Amino acid sequence: MKQAKLESTRHRVQRYRTTPDLIADELREEIRRGVLAGGQPLPQEELANRFGVSRIPVREALLRLEGEGLVAVYPNRGAVVTRFTADEVREIYHLRRLLEGDALARAVRRMTDADLKRIELTMDRAERGAIDSDRGDPDWAELDGAFHAALYEPAGHPRQSAMIAALRGTVDRYWTAYEALPAHTEAWLDDHRRIVAACRARDAEMARxxxxxxxxxxxxxxxAGLKAEEAPDGAA
Incomplete structure (x- = not known):
């Protein structure tokens, strides 16, 4: 089974857009799913063997992930999956509130009825994904991300949207690792409904x-999950 999976991955490398694209996408997804945990080393030679390529495209893929904040590359030490401190998480969410609040307020003022229908469709998909999921898995996180992207799209600021997506991508993995969704599902979905209701009322400040x-x-x-992760066994 392991050999078959390896051959499948190598076949995908051969037909993908570029080899670094595939390697970056595979590693990004594994980080997002919690398969690769914070602090885990990413030896270039092992990755090159896994993907059946030289170390050059592996190095390029790791540098791309470093640019996204998912990987740290150290001279003479190699690459590791980024592990955030509590202060870094606070900063990320502070930036998200600034950028996403601004994008949403701008978007509300420009939303058409067609935009609102599209937003409601993505909200419904995210809601079904959350309810059907046993835990906050990456599939749900993807649907939730699509909902937020649909909210901000009418603002017409693609660079701002790209910055938002990058910040979100750095912390999505914690939802998977901590299986955080079940205890908060109803409050989460209620927030979504309240945001959409404010959009329908064209109330930008309430939406924000x-x-x-x-x-x-x-x-x-x-x-809270980060604190539990860092606590000694039995102390959380």
Whole structure:
């Protein structure tokens, strides 16, 4: 089974856009799913053997992930999956509130009925994904991300949206690792509904306020999980 999976991965390398694209996508997904944990080494030689390539595309893929904040590359030490401190998580969520609150307020003022229908469809998909999921898995996180992206798209600021997506990508993995969704599902979905209701009412400030509350709750959950992860066994 392991050999078959390896051959499948190598076949995908051969037909992908570019080899570094595939390697970066595979590693990004494994980080997001918690398969590769914070602090885990990423030896270039092992990755090159795994993907059936030289170390050059592996190095390029790791540098891309470093640019996204998912990997740290150290001279003479190699690469490791990024592990955030509590202060770094607080900073990420502070930036998310600033950027996403601004994007949403701008978007609300420009939303058409077609935009609202599209947003409601993505909200419904995210809701079904959350309810059907036994835990906050990456599939749900992806649907939730699509909902937020749909909210901000009418703002017409693609660079800002890209920055938001990058910040979100750095912390999505903690939802998977901590299996955080079940205890918070109803509050989470209620936030989504309140945001959409404010959008329908064209109330930009209310939409921003609810979003800030939503992101503050998300940050607190991630920080709680991070604290439990760092605690000695049995101390959490």
């Amino acid at each position: 306020l609810v979003l800030h509350e939503h992101l503050a709750r998300a940050g607190a959950i991630v920080l």
